[in-house]
Amino acid sequence: MDNLGNIGTTEEQIELMDVATNFCRDKSPVDKVRGLLEDELGYDPAIWQEIGELGWLAIAIPEAHDGVGLSMAEVVPIAEQMGRNLMSTPFGSTTLAAQTLLAGGSEAQQAAWLPKLAAGTAATLALREDNGDWDLANVDAKGVESGGTVTLSGKKQLVLWADSAELIIVSFKLDDAVRFALVERAAVGDGALRREAIIDETARSYELTLDGITLSADALLDASRTRETLEKIELAAGLIHSAEMTGGAQAVLDYTLEYLKTRKQFGKIIGSYQALKHPTVNNYVEYEKARTHLYSAAHSWGEQGRGEVAVRMAAAQAHSSYATAADRAIQFHGGFGFTHDCDAQLHRRKAILAGALIGDAAYQRSKLAGLLFD
Amino acid sequence: MVDKPNAAELKEYTAAADAWFKENTVRDPGFMLPLTFMEVSTDQQFDFLREWQRKVYEAGYLGASWPKEYGGGGLHSDYQRAATRAMKKYDAPIMLNAIGNGWAGPLILDLGTEEQKHKYIKGMLNAEDIWCQGFSEPENGSDLGNAQLKAVKDGDDYVLNGSKIWTSLGDRAKYMILLARTDFEAENKYKGLSFFLNPMKIDGITTSRIKKLTGEYGFVQTFFTDARIAGDCLFGGEGNGWSMAMKTLEYERGAKVKPVGGFFVKELDVMEIVELAKNSMRNGKPLLDDPVMRDKMTQYMIDIQALNLNNTRRRMPQLMQDKPMGLPLMNKLARTELIRELTEFSLGFQGSKAGYYVGDENAIDDGYWHRSYLNSFSATIGGGTSEIQRNIVAEHALGLPKTR
Numbered sequence A: 001m002d003n004l005g006n007i008g009t010t011e012e013q014i015e016l017m018d019v020a021t022n023f024c025r026d027k028s029p030v031d032k033v034r035g036l037l038e039d040e041l042g043y044d045p046a047i048w049q050e051i052g053e054l055g056w057l058a059i060a061i062p063e064a065h066d067g068v069g070l071s072m073a074e075v076v077p078i079a080e081q082m083g084r085n086l087m088s089t090p091f092g093s094t095t096l097a098a099q100t101l102l103a104g105g106s107e108a109q110q111a112a113w114l115p116k117l118a119a120g121t122a123a124t125l126a127l128r129e130d131n132g133d134w135d136l137a138n139v140d141a142k143g144v145e146s147g148g149t150v151t152l153s154g155k156k157q158l159v160l161w162a163d164s165a166e167l168i169i170v171s172f173k174l175d176d177a178v179r180f181a182l183v184e185r186a187a188v189g190d191g192a193l194r195r196e197a198i199i200d201e202t203a204r205s206y207e208l209t210l211d212g213i214t215l216s217a218d219a220l221l222d223a224s225r226t227r228e229t230l231e232k233i234e235l236a237a238g239l240i241h242s243a244e245m246t247g248g249a250q251a252v253l254d255y256t257l258e259y260l261k262t263r264k265q266f267g268k269i270i271g272s273y274q275a276l277k278h279p280t281v282n283n284y285v286e287y288e289k290a291r292t293h294l295y296s297a298a299h300s301w302g303e304q305g306r307g308e309v310a311v312r313m314a315a316a317q318a319h320s321s322y323a324t325a326a327d328r329a330i331q332f333h334g335g336f337g338f339t340h341d342c343d344a345q346l347h348r349r350k351a352i353l354a355g356a357l358i359g360d361a362a363y364q365r366s367k368l369a370g371l372l373f374d
Numbered sequence B: 001m002v003d004k005p006n007a008a009e010l011k012e013y014t015a016a017a018d019a020w021f022k023e024n025t026v027r028d029p030g031f032m033l034p035l036t037f038m039e040v041s042t043d044q045q046f047d048f049l050r051e052w053q054r055k056v057y058e059a060g061y062l063g064a065s066w067p068k069e070y071g072g073g074g075l076h077s078d079y080q081r082a083a084t085r086a087m088k089k090y091d092a093p094i095m096l097n098a099i100g101n102g103w104a105g106p107l108i109l110d111l112g113t114e115e116q117k118h119k120y121i122k123g124m125l126n127a128e129d130i131w132c133q134g135f136s137e138p139e140n141g142s143d144l145g146n147a148q149l150k151a152v153k154d155g156d157d158y159v160l161n162g163s164k165i166w167t168s169l170g171d172r173a174k175y176m177i178l179l180a181r182t183d184f185e186a187e188n189k190y191k192g193l194s195f196f197l198n199p200m201k202i203d204g205i206t207t208s209r210i211k212k213l214t215g216e217y218g219f220v221q222t223f224f225t226d227a228r229i230a231g232d233c234l235f236g237g238e239g240n241g242w243s244m245a246m247k248t249l250e251y252e253r254g255a256k257v258k259p260v261g262g263f264f265v266k267e268l269d270v271m272e273i274v275e276l277a278k279n280s281m282r283n284g285k286p287l288l289d290d291p292v293m294r295d296k297m298t299q300y301m302i303d304i305q306a307l308n309l310n311n312t313r314r315r316m317p318q319l320m321q322d323k324p325m326g327l328p329l330m331n332k333l334a335r336t337e338l339i340r341e342l343t344e345f346s347l348g349f350q351g352s353k354a355g356y357y358v359g360d361e362n363a364i365d366d367g368y369w370h371r372s373y374l375n376s377f378s379a380t381i382g383g384g385t386s387e388i389q390r391n392i393v394a395e396h397a398l399g400l401p402k403t404r
Helices: A011-027 A030-035 A045-053 A072-084 A091-104 A107-119 A223-262 A274-300 A306-332 A344-358 A361-373 B007-024 B043-058 B077-089 B098-111 B114-125 B241-252 B270-278 B291-313 B326-349 B351-355 B364-381 B386-397
Strands: A123-126 A142-146 A149-153 A155-160 A167-174 A177-184 A193-195 A205-209 A214-216 B131-134 B150-154 B157-168 B175-181 B193-199 B205-211 B217-230
Touching (some): A011 A072, A072 A091, A072 A223, A072 A274, A091 A107, A091 A123, A091 A167, A107 A167, A123 A155, A149 A167, A155 A167, A155 A344, A177 A214, A177 A223, A223 A306, A223 A344, A274 A306, A274 B291, A274 B386, A306 A344, A306 A361, A306 B291, A361 B270, B007 B077, B098 B114, B098 B241, B150 B175, B157 B205, B175 B241, B193 B241, B270 B291, B270 B326, B270 B364, B326 B351, B326 B364, B326 B386
Parallel strands (some): B131 B175
Antiparallel strands (some): A142 A149, A149 A214, A155 A205, A167 A177, A193 A205, B150 B157, B157 B217, B175 B193, B205 B217
């Protein structure tokens, strides 16, 4: 099977891994994460500014647009450490918006927006709809073109960090074809954004009502590149969420291990009981497989054919291992595991949102089967 | 230590190895070849594999990076790696003398005396001297540290009494690496153990064949009745048996001594399973059109790809910083359990023909899949059961307390 990728790292990746490991650990201790759960904005603006100053939003943006000129492979260790420390910001959504512009934006659109995103202007994607379909091409929102303007209608759901984003890239149908448009935050009326109650309390998400939004036709992305733009979004989102989930799986396993090493029942440290230690080992094995797939996906990301197989394997393994590790973390913490105070629920809920955003493990496998066997 | 290899020479050696295995590899000798060294049951199989190992060694493709003075090739380990790659490429048969080359050899090279190195290494490389392992006992399997076979000092000799079990190649071996109890009063069970390089063809040692679940033979129970061995068979000093036994496990991971080369167990080729699935039908349609089978097969592909890439990742320290013992220690557990599951899964492809077994002309692939599934337990049980492996990973990689 020649579409199976390999594993490798770059020097920049490893340097960023070291920096991100320390930064995310120091700046996102769990009491800070919990302090932000009920905050309207959902993140610390000072941290967001630091992330911009570190140049992390510029990593996968070409130098011509004030970026660093590396690739998504170098974004992976950062997203991994953010997931590990539950550091929630518009980092992922802004990175994905930049990748979308690179795949489908005109030279002028890229020149207008990429330098801003590289410098720390938040952006996001509005892709999901009421049909709940993970197929990004299944959209019902509409655009009607007339006299050089496009008028949008319909609703987009699960638009992450929309309140903070200055740029929202929206998908809709124009003359029965999927298209993307750049919608500036300023063009979105106050009533058009409704904060959604989502499963992951560390993230912020909004429903966006498109009715009444009118754009100039030059806000549309290139119609001839819609297909590759959709593919790029799927792969980039798959990679970045796999990284976050893999980091999260590591954290929730460590959190469980800590409890298994300290909690006593029947006069013994509970981690000495095989009923707890054996499933924990199984979950650890699954996590290591996820991390191996993650760095394989980062390495193979740009390769035709191999990239998609590697990313979907990483996404499937990351989602299943994160969900299982967090599920068992709740159980193994006993009564405390059932409380909001136990961090296991933060991870369990985060895994559900990540699966909802990119397609869960079973969905990834169904896409993989086509790539592998047909 | 040998310096980094000369690139041109290595290239030449690699090409020669490739050509040699292309020319000399016999994949179908007309009888079923064992997939692992634990499955050698007939004289025909044994003779063929012994001759094959000798041939590979004499061509310079086994032990190529072991020291020259003891019978190795004295080359950098990249040479042996190239030869092993060629063996895999041409789907060559396994190396027979697993316990010798994989366990006893590295131990002797690492800690043995000059005399021991001269005495044992060459004979294990050319398969003249077959080795077996005497660790497990009928009453002490997973609790290996409780081994009770008695080794009582008598003058310069030791006198052995007791029994070892699951001894692969035990009836054909010239030597056994033997874990025996020399001190019954030691402060704990581990400290009473000693390690011996034990001759098998002596008075007082007999073997009795054990029929496996497959219906084949392949291992024996070994009985020691006042068997007398010389004092210099002791290895590593009295009371150090447990640490010697544990050390042999480290060589599997290729820590200090360079790997001898070749392989003792044939890796399952997952593409063969995919092929089998593609050629199987269900309800008049290809099996892989069935969404349940598709999903399962895909999950196995994800698992296999992860374990294969883990082997590369293990050599990348930058991706091994957190829990560095994790990947090495989990490898046996993850791989052997996956092979068991996969081969079991493959039986389900065969529909009604899953009912056939080795020896019937209606059996798919001569019963290869059934044999592989049943034999897969040798790896999930032998060398420390999966349950013991989970304890090892938990205690040594994850830092959980011991189970007592």
